[in-house]
Amino acid sequence: MMDAGRHPHITLLTYSEVESVSGYVGNFTIRIRKRARSVDEEKCTGCGACQEKCPTKVLDTAYEAGLGYRKAIYRPFAQAVPAVPVIDRASCLWFTKGRCRLCEKVCPTGAIDYNQQDTILEVQVGNIILATGYDPFDARRVSRLGYGRYPNVFTALEIERMLSGGGPTGGRVVLRDGKTKPESVAIIHCVGSRDENYHPYCSKVCCMYSLKLAHLVRHKTGARVYQCYIDMRTGGKAYEEFYKRLQAEGVVFINGHPAEILQEDGQLAVYVEDRILGQLMRLPVDMVILSVGLEPRHDSREVARIFGISTDADGWFREKHPKLDPVATMTDGVFIAGCCQGPRDIPDSVAQASAAAARVMSLIGQGEVEIQPSVAVVDELMCTGCGQCIPTCPYAAIEYLPDKRVAHVIEALCKGCGTCTGTCPSKAVTLRHFTDRQLVSEMMGALFAMRGEEIGVLP
C-alpha cells in the first residue's frame, strides 16, 4: 500500500466515489466526487495529533467490527494510505454542536479545513479495473443462531480483531464482558452460505479461515474448540495439510450443521447432529464463532450500472467468460479482480489482480484495439431520430447526434448483437455482414440443404 501511495505514476484517490463513466476502451471519461475530508491533504503530515486530542469517541463498526472505538477525526486504521485523517461530520462536535475546533488548534501545519467542499474531478483513462470487494454476511439474519441476541455469539471478523495485537483487546480472546477467557468454543461453518434461505453459493474462504481461527483461539486460550461443519473444503496449496495439522492438534470436528443455539443455564448450548454417528448432540460452550459467508457489496448493482457491466443473480460482477476470460467483462476496457466477481481467497485475488493488470498492460502496449467488423451502422438518410434503438442497446453503444438529428453507433462499443437492427422501425440500422439479404440467403441455403437431405438428393 505504501508503495502504491508513493509511486510517481499512481494517483490515489481515497474517500472518493465514481459518479459516472462515459466513453469506451482507450477513451473513458470518469467523473469522480472527491468527498470533503475536512483536512487539506497537501498540508497534512499524518502526525496524528488531531486524532489523539479529539474528544469524541465513536464506536468503530467498520474496521474494529464494533468492538473498538475511533475518534471523530480518524484514519480507518493505523496503516491506512494516505495517512491523512478525515472528519466524520455526523459525530464531530464542531459540525453537530458548533464548538470544539480542538483539532484545528493542535494541528501543527494548519491542515484542518472545516469549510472544505466536495470537489468533482474528471479524468481520462483508457482502461478500468474494478476491485470493489465484498460485504460480510449479516449473521443477525439467521435468528436461530442467536447473533445479536446472545452476547457471546461472535462473528469471525470480531474474533479476527480480537486476535490482532493492535486490536481492541490487545490480542486477547475474551467473552463479551471483556475479561473472561472461554474454556470451550464452537465454530459454526456455512453461516449465510450454502443456504437457499440466504445465499446458495459456497463462500469458499470460510473453511480455511475457520481452521485458522480454531488454531489461534486454541493457542491463545487453551480452550476446547469444536468445528461444526457440513463439508470441509480445503482445496488449495498446503490447505489440506493445514486441516490435518488442526486435526492432530486436537480440535474436535463435528460433521453437522447446528439447528440452533440457545442460552441455557448461563451457557450457550449448540444443538447439532453428528452425521457420522447419526447422533444428536448438545454442546455446551462459552463462546460461539459464526463463520459468516461473503456477499456482494450492498451497492454492487449500482456500481455495475455506472460502469456499464452486468451482475449475476446474486449481485457479483459478471465476467466475460467464467472459464476462458475470467478477468474481463462484456464491456471492453473494464476488468474485474478479486471478490467483486465472487468469493475467493487472497492468493486467488492476487492472481486475478495480476492478470487484470497484465491485460491492461497489453492493451496499453499495443496502443490500439481490434474491434469486430460486424458492427451496426445507421443509414443517416433513413434514420428519423426517434431514438428507440438507444435504450435497447445492451452496450450503450448508440448515441444521439442532436445536430444531425440521427442515431450514431460508436463502433468501439458495438458488439454486433443486432438488437438495434431488429428494433429500428424505419429499418435504418443494419448489421454489417449480417444484413437482411445475407441472412435470408443463408436461410435459403440451409433450408435447401435440409430439403435435399429429406428427399435424399444430397448427402
Place this chain on the structure above:
Amino acid sequence: MKDVLDMTMPQLDWAQKLVPRWWEKLFSCMQCGTCSASCPTAYAMDYTPRQLWQMIRLGLEARVLSSRTFWLCTVCKSCQVRCPRGIPITDTMVALKEYAHQQRAAVPDLFVRLGETVTRHYNISGDDNMARLIWSQNLPQPPVGVKPLRRTAETVYFVGCVSSFYPRAYAIPQALVEVLAEAEVEFTTLGGEEWCCGYPLYVAGLREQMAALARHNVERVREVGARRVIFTCPSCYYAWSHLYPEVADVRGLRLQHATESLAEMLADGHLKLGPVEDVMTYHDPCDLGRKMGVFEAPREVLARIPGLELREMEATRENSLCCGGGGDVEIADSTVTLGVAVRRLTQARATGAQTVASACQQCRRTLQEAARQNRIRMRAVDVVELVWLSVQAWRQLAEDARAVGLHGSHTG
C-alpha cells in the same frame, strides 16, 4: 451386528414415486443434519430425519416404511423452514404416511382407526357430533350464536374438535363466545353441522378423506352467509387457509385466528380490559406461528392486558419449539408428546414465569398434561381465556365504581 447392503439392484427411482413433485429437491439434500437437530422428536426416532433422506435416495423402501421416524413427525415444520436446500421436508414426512397407507405397510392401528372415526362421526373423538356444543352447557347464559344458533351471521366461529369434545379445552370456546358477545359481534357457531376440519386426517396421511369434510364445512359457512370465519384452533385455521383451497372454494371468506380478531377489536376499542396480575411467557403454536406467520397478534393482545408481564422464551417465534402435540404423534406414542412438552416447559420455566400462554387448545392440553404428570408447577392457558378474565376484571371494576358512585349520591 452390521449387515452389508447389497446394491446390485438399487431402486434409485423410488423417490420419484414417493414424492413426484419434489424428488429432485430431495435428491439435492447435502446431509447437513439441520433437520435432525431441529426436530423436536428426533431423539425418539429409530432413524434421524437426515438418515431417512439418504435411505429414500438409495431406494431402501422396506427399511423406510418399517421405520417409525415419520409417524413421530409433529408436522411442526421447524426442519422445513430451516433446510438450507429448501427441501419440503415436513411435506415429505406427510407423503410417507400417505404412501404407507396406500401400500398397506405397517401403519399404526390407531392411525387407521382415526380415519374410520372421523369419516363415521365427523369428529376425532368418536362422540355423537350433535353434541358439538357440549362445552357450552355450563355457561351461565350461552350467548346467541351458541344457543340458539343464528340462521344468518356475518361471522362464523369454527370451534374445532378438541375444544368441542375434550373437557380440558372447554374453557377456550367458552371464553371466546363470551368475549365475542361482549364486543357485540354477530356470530354463530355451526353446532352439529360443524365437521372435523380434516387436518388430523391430512397429517395422518389420509389427505384424500379430507375433501368431503372440507366441502361440507365450506358449504355450511356459505349457507349462513358468513364472510368471516374465526378459529381458536390454529390447525383448523391452517387447514382452511392452506389445504382447503385445493379441494373447496374458500374465495371471499376472511379467515382469522381468534387472536387476530381480538387484536383488531382491541385496537378499535371494542373491548375494555381490566388488570390480570401475572408473569407469563407466550408459546407460539407451530400452526399459528411458523406455519401461518401470526407472531404479533397474540403478543399484541397480551400486551394490552393491564398487569400482565410477558417474558419471551429463548426459543421463540419462528424458532419456537413444538409442544409435542402436533401431527397426531400423541396417538403414535404419547410418551414422545409428553417428552417434548416437558422440554418446552423447562424452557418456559427458565423465564421465571408461572404461566405459559398459548393460542392453541392442543398446546394448552399437552403442556398442562405434561406439567401435571411431571409435577411441574406451571399453568397453561389460552390467550383467549386471559382476555375473558381481563374483560371480567374490567366489568368488576366498573361495577365497583358504580357502587361507589351510587353510595356517593345517597350521602350527597
